[in-house]
Amino acid sequence: MIEVAGSMPHFIAIIANKSKPKNCVNSSITLLRNAQQRGMETIDADWIRKRLSGKRGEKSALATALGVGPDVVSKILKGERSVHASEIPKVIEFFASQDTRRESARLRLLQEIQTLDEQEARFLLGSLGVYRGQRREEEP
Incomplete structure (x- = not known):
């Protein structure tokens, strides 16, 4: 069980419980509860699954990282x-770099939007409405 204090990418500490004796189960559960009460995140399969976007090749990229x-x-x-x-620092870095790329793309988009004239802005809004409508139809 691994926990990270704070939020990504500004984590404070990594605690690793490497031992796996049978009597360690209760201490692991206690450690997990204490970590959750202090706002720490557990880096496990659920943590990773929540951050995967489902894009093709993403799991392979994580493996490479x-x-x-x-x-x-x-x-x-x-x-x-x-x-x-x-592996914890590598997992955190992998997802932090994805967040950084997303934020960078959003920032570039906002910068481009500011340069649009009225006609371009209306076209973009219309296209966005059509795109969102198509996405809603595709969702089950």
Whole structure:
């Protein structure tokens, strides 16, 4: 079990419970509850799944970032393997860099929008409305 205090990418500490003896289960549960009460995040399969966008090749890119094969990422996501302490900084960096790219794209879009004339702005709004309408029709 791995926890990260604070929010990504500004984490304060990483706590790794590497030992797996049977009597460690209760201490792991206690550690998890204490971490959650302090606002810490547990880096596990659920944490990773919540951040995956579903884009093609994303799991493979995560595997590359971790320096493991795609089968290892699959095992992590299935709960058959835990995230190792040494992999935590790589996982956090992988998702932090994705957030940075998204924010950068949004910023560029906002900058471009500011340069539009009235006609271009109306066209863009109309196109966006059509696009969103198509997305709603495609959703189950």
